[in-house]
Each structure stands twice: as structure tokens, then as C-alpha cells.
Amino acid sequence: MKTRTTIAIVGLLVAGMAAASAASEKPLLLRNGNIITVSGESIPGGDILIRDGKIAGVGKGLTAPEAETIDLQGRWVMPGIIDSHSHIALEGDVNESGDLITSEVDVKDVINPQDLNIYNALTGGVTTVHTMHGSANPIAGRGIVLKLRWGGSAEDLIFKGAPITSKWALGENPKQSNFSGPGKARYPKSRMGVEASIRLEFEQAKEYARKWREYERAVEASRARKGKSPAPMPPKKDLRLEGIVEILDGKVWVRCHAYQSEEMLSIMRLCKEYGVKLACFEHALEGYRIAEELVRDGVAISVFADFWGYKWEAYNTMPHNAALAAKRGVVVALNSDDAERMRHLFNDAAKTMRFGGLSELEALRTLTINPAKILGVDKRVGTIEPGKDADLAVFNRNPLDPFTVCQMTIVDGKVLFDRDKYLEDRKKAEEAAKAKDADAKAPKSETPKGEV
Amino acid sequence: MTVKKIIFIIGSTLLALAVFLAGREAGPVYLIRNATIVPVTGPQIENGSLLIENGRIKALGREIPAPAGAEIIDASGQFVYPGFIDAYTHYGLAEIAAIPSTVDVREMGKENPEVRAAWAINPFSVHFGTGRVNGTTTALVAPSGGTFPGISALIKMDGWSLPEMAISETATSLINFPMTPRPAGEGGAAPKETTEDVTSKIVDKIKDYLGEARRYLQLKALASGDPKIEAPAYSAKYEALAPVLDGSLPVILSVEKAKDIELALKFVREQKIKAVFRGCSQGFKVADKLKAAGIPVIIDSLYQGPSEPEDGYDAPYRNVVELARAGITICFSSGDDPSSGKDLTYHAAKAVAFGLDRDEAIKALTINPAKVFGLEARLGSLEPGKDADLFISEGDPLDARTGVKAMFINGRKVDMSNWWERQYEKWKARPIHDRP
Numbered sequence: 001m002k003t004r005t006t007i008a009i010v011g012l013l014v015a016g017m018a019a020a021s022a023a024s025e026k027p028l029l030l031r032n033g034n035i036i037t038v039s040g041e042s043i044p045g046g047d048i049l050i051r052d053g054k055i056a057g058v059g060k061g062l063t064a065p066e067a068e069t070i071d072l073q074g075r076w077v078m079p080g081i082i083d084s085h086s087h088i089a090l091e092g093d094v095n096e097s098g099d100l101i102t103s104e105v106d107v108k109d110v111i112n113p114q115d116l117n118i119y120n121a122l123t124g125g126v127t128t129v130h131t132m133h134g135s136a137n138p139i140a141g142r143g144i145v146l147k148l149r150w151g152g153s154a155e156d157l158i159f160k161g162a163p164i165t166s167k168w169a170l171g172e173n174p175k176q177s178n179f180s181g182p183g184k185a186r187y188p189k190s191r192m193g194v195e196a197s198i199r200l201e202f203e204q205a206k207e208y209a210r211k212w213r214e215y216e217r218a219v220e221a222s223r224a225r226k227g228k229s230p231a232p233m234p235p236k237k238d239l240r241l242e243g244i245v246e247i248l249d250g251k252v253w254v255r256c257h258a259y260q261s262e263e264m265l266s267i268m269r270l271c272k273e274y275g276v277k278l279a280c281f282e283h284a285l286e287g288y289r290i291a292e293e294l295v296r297d298g299v300a301i302s303v304f305a306d307f308w309g310y311k312w313e314a315y316n317t318m319p320h321n322a323a324l325a326a327k328r329g330v331v332v333a334l335n336s337d338d339a340e341r342m343r344h345l346f347n348d349a350a351k352t353m354r355f356g357g358l359s360e361l362e363a364l365r366t367l368t369i370n371p372a373k374i375l376g377v378d379k380r381v382g383t384i385e386p387g388k389d390a391d392l393a394v395f396n397r398n399p400l401d402p403f404t405v406c407q408m409t410i411v412d413g414k415v416l417f418d419r420d421k422y423l424e425d426r427k428k429a430e431e432a433a434k435a436k437d438a439d440a441k442a443p444k445s446e447t448p449k450g451e452v
Numbered sequence: 453m454t455v456k457k458i459i460f461i462i463g464s465t466l467l468a469l470a471v472f473l474a475g476r477e478a479g480p481v482y483l484i485r486n487a488t489i490v491p492v493t494g495p496q497i498e499n500g501s502l503l504i505e506n507g508r509i510k511a512l513g514r515e516i517p518a519p520a521g522a523e524i525i526d527a528s529g530q531f532v533y534p535g536f537i538d539a540y541t542h543y544g545l546a547e548i549a550a551i552p553s554t555v556d557v558r559e560m561g562k563e564n565p566e567v568r569a570a571w572a573i574n575p576f577s578v579h580f581g582t583g584r585v586n587g588t589t590t591a592l593v594a595p596s597g598g599t600f601p602g603i604s605a606l607i608k609m610d611g612w613s614l615p616e617m618a619i620s621e622t623a624t625s626l627i628n629f630p631m632t633p634r635p636a637g638e639g640g641a642a643p644k645e646t647t648e649d650v651t652s653k654i655v656d657k658i659k660d661y662l663g664e665a666r667r668y669l670q671l672k673a674l675a676s677g678d679p680k681i682e683a684p685a686y687s688a689k690y691e692a693l694a695p696v697l698d699g700s701l702p703v704i705l706s707v708e709k710a711k712d713i714e715l716a717l718k719f720v721r722e723q724k725i726k727a728v729f730r731g732c733s734q735g736f737k738v739a740d741k742l743k744a745a746g747i748p749v750i751i752d753s754l755y756q757g758p759s760e761p762e763d764g765y766d767a768p769y770r771n772v773v774e775l776a777r778a779g780i781t782i783c784f785s786s787g788d789d790p791s792s793g794k795d796l797t798y799h800a801a802k803a804v805a806f807g808l809d810r811d812e813a814i815k816a817l818t819i820n821p822a823k824v825f826g827l828e829a830r831l832g833s834l835e836p837g838k839d840a841d842l843f844i845s846e847g848d849p850l851d852a853r854t855g856v857k858a859m860f861i862n863g864r865k866v867d868m869s870n871w872w873e874r875q876y877e878k879w880k881a882r883p884i885h886d887r888p
Contacts, residue, residue: 116761123765178550292884309579309791311550318872324880340755343765347798350852356876402801402851403810426764 027051028413029064033072033394038079038361038368039383048077050390053412058384070415075407078364078399079384080127080391081345084302084371085255085282085335088117088131088342089146089157095134096141097176100187101201103166103243105141107133111154117339118150118157122417124343125393125406128159130375135169135257135282136176138188138197139244143167143255145375147391150416163376165279166247169257170194170267171313178311191263195270202274205244211235253279253376255302259313261286268297280374282335284325285317291328300331300374305348306355307341322366323356333371343406346393350400360400479864481505483518484844487527491834492534492818502532504840507863511836527844530857533814534834535589535609535841536849537821538796539750540704540730540785543580543591543607544573544614549789558597563661566692567602569593570621573614580609581870583786583793587849587856589841590619590831592821594626594704596788599658601626603692604704606825608841610861623825624728625696629707629716630654634760655715662723665690666697702726702825704750708759710737717745728824730785733759736771739778748824749780751816753787754799769806776812783821784813801850813850839863 028050035046037058047062048055087094091110096102111131121129132143145162172178174194176186188194218232246252254271258264258281271278281287284301285308287294294301306319326332334349336342349367352358358366372382381389393399394408409417482504489500489512501516502509518524547554556572573593583591594604604624611617632651668690675683695701707716708731717738720727729735730750735742742749751772758767775782784803786796800813822832830839840863847854859866 120757120765172550288879289882306794307792309548310789312548315548316875318875320872320876324876328884340757344755344802347802347852353853354855355872400853402798402848402853403805405805422764 027064027067029067029069031071033077036078037384039385050413053390055386055388055390076395078393079368080393081125081367082128082371083126083336083342084130084333084374085337086129086131088339089115095136097136100197101139102137102141103139104239108144113154113157118148121342122409125409127391127411133167135173138174138194140167163253165255166252167255170263171259201244205241208241209245250277253277255280257282259283259285261289285314288321288324291325291330295329302333302335305334305351320356323352323358331370332366333374334366346399481519481522483522484525484527487530487532489532493833504863509836509838509840531845534818536587536817538588538591538786539783539821541591543593543790544577546790562598563600564602565600566688569595570605575614578871579790579793584609586794586797587843589861599628608861610866625701625703627703627705629712632709632711665693669694699726702728704728704730706730708733710734713738736774739774743778743780750783750785754802769803772803773807776808781820782816784816797850
């Protein structure tokens with residue numbers, strides 16, 4: 001058993017690593033695919049040329065004699081799926097729940113490039129994820145966008161140039177409604193307290209920023225007088241408040257976990273008041289109710305297709321949420337929030353066609369260009385266009401077909417998941433294990449081979 | 453007695469009779485026409501008709517003349533399937549998982565073989581309505597937790613009261629088998645548990661408990677025939693195990709890993725119980741043994757990864773394919789969360805995507821569970837005389853892009869409106885530019 005285990009694991013990992021290391025400079029030509037560009041018309045029987053990890057050309061009859069060629073045999077190609085709300089590739093617990101505000105923590109410090117969930121995500125066509133702190137605090141830590149460069153280091157995974165995010169949470173989780181036991185009695189215990197705690201923190205951060213500005217002015221003044229007046233004492237450094245200051249300065253994009261429409265409206269008012277960049281509500285199960293307000297304030301929503309009913313604030317919703325909001329102009333992304341659901345996202349998108357009537361293209365946008373916009377990486381990923389990163393997912397049928405299977409996932413032009421290869425490796429590993437088992441069961445010969 | 457009085461008495465009697473009859477199951481007569489009919493146990497009928505009368509399927513075929521007073525339903529371009537049977541759920545036992553007052557899934561302690569789901573099912577749970585949208589008309593509702601969770605009920609997904617919904621209030625008993633922990637150093641398990649065979653010890657405890665129940669029943673039988681023998685004190689728990697021990701009540705035995713499945717097979721043989729396995733996520737490794745034992749398998753939600761990562765990323769789907777290929781009777785189920793009840797068909801579709809024959813998938817949603825629960829005479833296919841539990845779908849019922857248009861349970865047209873649809877209708881109507 002143990003041997004079989006080791007063989008299988010090695011098989012899986014090697015497949016990933018080898019692919020990652022085969023970072024040949026050679027261009028890659030994907031021929032004869034059913035290309036869903038998302039940005040424009042789909043191209044049946046189309047080709048994609050990839051150079052240096054970027055899409056160099058999309059169209060029919062492309063040629064590149066020097067390129068390595070993969071014949072897609074009419075398989076479907078879509079932009080790599082982007083999961084705008086996840087907690088994968090992180091080491092350990094994602095909630096710093098003991099304190100109310102934890103804006104000093106950063107998921108960047110705990111990226112785990114060996115998390116098997118990265119590979120699982122690739123098997124579902126996912127190429128980019130936004131991975132975050134949990135929802136235990138009104139203002140939690142910083143989140144980060146990762147490219148699923150399986151086989152690479154923590155540093156390799158980071159999507160360079162993507163805005164840093166700040167995770168907030170409203171409602172039942174920060175007020176700890178559904179948790180009991182020792183240590184679960186901290187403030188806040190109501191939605192009022194959640195909002196009050198955010199306001200209070202903002203005021204303290206403004207004061208903190210003011211002190212530092214004063215100090216900097218005093219330093220300037222002291223310099224101007226060539227040290228004739230004594231150098232000022234710097235204020236006490238506070239990493240937590242610095243995390244809030246960067247929010248107030250608009251340097252990070254706020255991703256706010258919220259379910260109920262009224263708490264969303266309330267926090268939208270607050271963000272306007274303080275000039276905070278509120279990028280997106282997470283879950284937003286009642287987002288459909290306030291589509292107009294979301295459009296007005298330019299706030300997107302990142303939602304489940306149909307996961308609901310598990311707690312009170314998740315009850316007043318329906319699987320039509322994504323489609324109804326999208327049809328009213330809201331930028332909507334479908335997300336997983338779960339390492340397992342992540343590899344079913346293309347199935348989730350199909351549901352938005354029945355529940356609320358999105359078109360095929362609109363459904364696919366919720367997995368591609370919409371999350372790319374929400375994460376501020378839409379110039380790099382989310383469509384199949386020349387100049388964009390070569391992040392692609394290949395399916396044997398239309399990705400929205402109920403019987404479709406992801407066949408291949410490409411990140412920066414590198415094939416990091418290939419189902420055909422996986423099946424081949426699996427077969428080999430299982431045959432080897434069988435042979436080994438048979439060997440172990442066979443009667444031992446008197447003189448073992450290789451011994452003299 | 454005046455003529456007026458007589459007329460009044462006759463009149464009111466007739467009225468009362470009419471009201472009584474209207475409220476009965478018999479219901480109206482429906483003729484579905486121009487549909488592609490998928491009977492499951494017989495060949496597909498193109499442009500077919502199906503007649504519903506007295507709560508039953510009266511006839512189906514190419515041409516069926518409309519009886520007087522029948523409501524004609526034109527299902528051109530649509531499909532008629534027998535209602536799907538969800539082989540393991542908590543419908544009506546759990547409303548909102550995070551709110552304990554709405555959850556009645558498990559009793560305290562480990563051994564509760566006497567508690568019945570039927571005593572607690574809420575027929576007005578919102579999840580019945582949302583669960584029906586993909587064609588589910590019958591569900592097994594099971595209690596869970598501990599070693600002996602209790603007794604499941606098999607119910608129709610619509611009705612005015614639980615007794616009216618219940619096909620059987622004592623459908624199966626349940627046993628949860630332990631799961632062998634992973635060896636130390638391979639992640640996930642407490643290292644101290646690896647040196648001894650914890651699983652076998654827990655299985656021995658289950659055997660001991662059944663042994664005690666046997667002795668109780670034997671003593672009771674002896675005492676009833678011999679006044680000199682003192683009868684044992686009444687035990688509801690052991691009484692509830694009597695039909696399990698004599699093999700008359702099937703047991704759903706939850707078990708996952710290959711090694712544990714082998715233990716469970718031995719256990720079932722020794723205890724001579726009638727078992728249905730549930731889960732069996734590593735069943736594909738011992739499919740021949742499962743097949744030889746003739747034990748059906750209820751597949752759990754496929755929204756889960758492999759039970760061990762080295763089984764490969766697609767092990768949950770491959771498992772279903774290989775179990776079916778080995779000739780094992782499989783049933784699908786939506787699993788632990790009734791709010792995800794409609795996902796029943798998505799699990800089936802996922803298995804088809806990875807190689808399960810589509811017709812087998814439909815059987816695993818219909819005739820297979822009907823057989824497993826001993827109700828193939830009433831459920832699981834479109835045949836004359838069977839319960840009129842069926843639905844009309846606009847496309848392949850396994851396709852998430854299309855939906856169920858109409859449903860009949862016991863020959864009654866089911867209201868397909870539900871909690872989701874009501875909210876959708878309401879909020880779709882919110883005017884834009886309605887508030888400053």
C-alpha cells in the first residue's frame with residue numbers, strides 16, 4: 001500500500017514539476033481548437049500561437065514552423081478560469097479570529113506552493129486564484145492574487161502587478177453568531193458593532209496618519225534649520241493602523257464578505273464617506289436586490305452559483321442571484337471559496353443559464369473576464385487575445401455541457417495539467433504496483449538475484 | 453319531512469361527497485402528449501403519450517385516446533422521465549445547518565437504532581420545493597451520526613402531512629462503519645492511532661452491541677414461552693434491531709475505504725444482515741468483492757475529492773464508473789445537505805462525464821433505488837400500474853442548463869413554484885432608479 005502510495009504521489013508530482021520545468025523557450029502552437037475567446041466571436045477550428053508565455057496570435061491557419069505543436073482535434077479552449085475568492089495555497093488556518101481588527105497580517109507570508117489543491121484546481125481549468133484571509137474579522141488581513149504555476153516556489157506563484165487586497169467581513173462571521181465555546185465572546189456581537197468597529201478603526205488610523213505627517217513635517221523643519229532645533233521623536237509604529245492607512249489611501253482593493261443587502265448598502269455609504277476603494281462584495285447572496293446601487297458605486301460581486309441556506313444570512317437568496325445582478329449591469333464573478341467546488345466552476349457557470357437566463361457568453365464571463373476585472377488583472381488575463389498571458393483551459397466538449405471534462409490546463413504557455421498524460425502515468429503506476437505486489441507474494445528464490 | 457328538507461339533505465350530502473372526493477388522491481386525469489418518453493425499463497417512445505389516472509400510470513405508448521374530462525398536456529419537444537429517487541438525504545430534518553433549533557438530524561450518543569426520521573420530518577421544509585427542481589420525487593430521509601443513527605423513511609417529495617408522504621416510515625436501519633486512519637507520516641491522522649488496529653476494535657464494539665441485542669431477543673422469546681424465565685427489561689434499542697438481525701429490515705452501512713469495505717463485507721456475512729453500502733469512495737479497488745457479495749452501493753455527493761490523494765484527482769468519478777462496470781447496482785444521492793438536494797442530477801452528470809453510461813446513470817436515479825428499497829413494483833420506471841411519479845423536462849434532466857417544467861407525484865400535479873422562484877419573481881420586478 002505504502003509503495004503504491006509513493007508511486008502515485010511521485011507520478012502526480014513529477015507530471016506537474018516536469019511540465020513546469022519544461023519551460024522551453026520554444027513557441028507553442030495549439031492547432032484546430034474550438035476557441036472561445038470571450039472577448040469576441042468564437043473561432044471554430046482555430047489556432048493559438050504562444051510565445052514567451054504570451055498569446056502571440058489567435059485565428060485560423062496560423063503557422064510557426066519552429067513551434068512545438070499540439071493538435072487539439074476540435075476540443076474546446078477557453079481562457080483559464082479565474083477564481084476570485086478562495087483560500088487555497090495557504091499554510092494552516094486562514095483566520096486570525098482572536099482579535100477584532102487584524103489588518104497587519106498578510107497571506108503572502110504563508111503561501112504554500114505544495115498545496116495539492118493547486119493541482120486539483122488545474123484539473124478543473126483554473127489558472128488564477130485570489131487567495132485570502134478568512135471572514136472572522138470586520139477588517140482582516142491582506143489577500144493576494146496567485147497564478148497556479150504548479151511546481152514553482154511561493155514567490156513564483158505571485159501574480160506580479162495584481163493589486164493587493166484587504167479582506168473585510170460583515171454579518172454572522174465577524175459577530176461570531178454561529179460559534180460557541182470559550183474565547184468566542186469578543187466584541188462585536190451585532191451588525192451595529194461590526195460597522196462601528198470599522199468606523200472607529202478608520203478614525204484611529206486617520207489620527208495615526210496625521211501624527212506621522214506632523215512628524216515628517218517636523219523632520220523637514222528640523223532639517224531646514226540645519227539641526228538647530230532638536231530632531232523630533234517619531235510616533236510609535238503601529239503595523240495594524242498602517243494596514244488601515246493603506247486602505248484609506250486607496251492602495252489596496254477592499255474585498256468585503258457580506259450576505260445581506262442592507263449591510264452592503266450601509267458599508268457602501270461608509271466607504272464613500274472615507275474615500276475607500278470597495279472593489280467587491282464576497283458572497284453577496286442578496287446582491288440581486290441592490291443591483292442598481294452596486295452599479296452606481298462601481299462595486300462588483302463575487303458569488304456562489306447556488307450554494308445557499310447553510311445559515312440565516314444565506315437563506316434569502318436563489319440560484320438566480322448571479323444572473324439577475326449581471327443582467328442589471330453588475331460585474332459578477334462566480335467563485336468557489338472551497339478547494340473542491342473550485343474544480344466544478346465551469347459546471348456552476350452552466351447553472352446561470354437556467355437560473356436567470358444568462359447567455360453562454362455571459363455565463364463564461366463570470367469565470368474569466370469578470371473576475372479578472374474585479375482583481376484588476378483584466379489587461380493580463382480573462383480573454384484569449386494577442387498580448388495576453390497564455391492561460392488556457394481545454395475541454396473535450398463545450399465547457400458548459402454537463403458531460404464535459406477538462407483535458408488540459410495551460411499557465412503562461414506551459415501545460416501544467418494534461419489528462420491524457422495523467423491517465424498514462426496512472427496506468428503505469430498501477431501496473432508497477434501490481435507487479436510489485438505479485439513479486440512480494442511470489443515464493444522467494446533460494447539465491448536472490450544480484451547476490452553472489 | 454317536507455320536500456324542501458329532503459332536497460336540502462340530499463343536496464348537502466352530495467356536496468359533502470363531492471368535497472370528500474375532490475380531496476382524495478384520485479385527482480384529475482392527465483394525458484401528456486407529443487413527448488419523448490423515457491420509461492427506463494423499456495425503449496424510449498418518440499412522440500409518445502402517457503395517461504395518468506387515479507394516481508397511477510394508466511397507459512403509455514404512441515397513441516392514447518383522451519378519456520372524457522382528461523386534461524391534455526402538450527409536451528412537444530420535451531421529455532418525460534420517471535421521478536428521480538434520491539437514495540440518501542436529510543430532507544425535512546435540517547432546515548438551516550447553522551441554526552440548531554432547525555436541525556433534527558442526529559440524537560445524542562452513539563447507539564440510537566430506535567429513533568425514526570419519520571418522527572421528525574417537517575413536510576413543509578423549504579428544501580422539498582427547491583429539491584424538486586431537477587426531478588426528485590422520492591427521497592430516503594436518514595438520521596445520521598454515531599454508530600447506529602436510527603431508522604430512515606422513504607417519502608414522496610410532496611404531500612400535506614408526513615403519513616401522506618411516507619411510502620415507508622421504516623425503510624432501513626443505519627450503521628456507520630469506522631474509517632481507518634491514514635498511517636503516520638502520510639498526513640491527516642493522529643500518529644498514535646497507527647500502531648494498533650483501531651478500526652477492528654470499533655467494529656468489534658458494533659458486533660458486541662448486536663450480540664447483546666440478540667441475547668435480549670432470545671431471552672425475551674424464551675421468557676414468553678416459559679413463566680419460570682424472567683423477561684429482560686424492555687429495551688427500545690434492542691427491539692429496533694430485531695428486524696435488522698432477522699434480515700427483514702435492510703441496513704445502510706456507511707463505509708469508505710477499501711480496507712474497511714472488506715471488513716464490512718465480512719461483518720455483513722457474519723451477522724447475516726441485509727446491507728446496502730453507502731459512500732464506498734474506494735469501492736473501485738474492491739469492486740469484484742462487492743459484486744460477489746451482491747451489495748448495492750449508494751454513491752455520496754460527488755462534490756468531494758478522493759478519500760486519499762494518491763487515488764488520483766478523479767477517483768470519486770472513476771469509482772462510480774468502475775462500480776457500475778463491475779455490475780454493482782448503484783444509486784445516486786445528494787448527501788448531507790438538503791439545501792443541495794437538487795444537485796442529485798449534477799452528481800450523475802459528473803459520473804457520465806467521466807465515463808458512466810448515461811442510461812446507467814438514469815437507472816441509478818430511478819429503477820436501481822426502487823429495487824434497492826424493494827419498491828420496484830411501484831416506483832422507478834414508467835409502466836402501467838406504477839405510481840404516477842414523473843416529470844416533464846425541457847432537455848436532458850442531467851443538463852444544468854435546462855430544467856423540469858412539470859411534475860406529478862401520486863398523479864397529482866405538483867406546484868413547481870418554490871422559495872427561489874418566489875424571490876426571483878419579486879425582485880425581478882424591482883424598478884430600476886427606484887431609490888435615490
